[in-house]
Amino acid sequence: MSVQPHVPDVENDSLEDRLYTVKYEDPGESHLDVTLPGLCAERCTTYDCVSVCPAGVWRKGNEGVPEIAYENCLECGSCRWACPHGNVEWSYPGTGSGVTYKKG
Template structure:
């Protein structure tokens, strides 16, 4: 189980809710690049598991709604193929500690 600041990701998710922005703050720039990306590290690096390779359509599916705004996918993508920014003001993840 992965730990961050003494809490597991599961613990953090349980204390979290989201104000969903109707404007995505994450998107993949070019699916063709994902097709050629051999390791696809975004799938394992995203703590919220928001990236999932679809073998049938040969597309990297992703979902911005449960994003924890950690920025890992932006850093881990070896091809600079992820656009990422913070959601609009007041939207996105809301962490609750207690």
């Protein structure tokens, strides 16, 4: 018989509350893009960049090309690894801009 460890009752902030604490300094231009928009429209059926993004930055667009709200980006890089076609362009925003986390 295995003994289950005691799990303390801890109340954590919701995901939305934690995302609200993230400060973003807008660099004025997106650090995210797709390399070949036609590739998304022609070959992508799963939109993994959309489903993996924890902040809802990537959204399925009307013509099959994702729409990008880069201002919400958490800079986790998940979108570039999720795309099975390697079609995501991702870089850190310029120095002095981007995400500042209040809570880890």
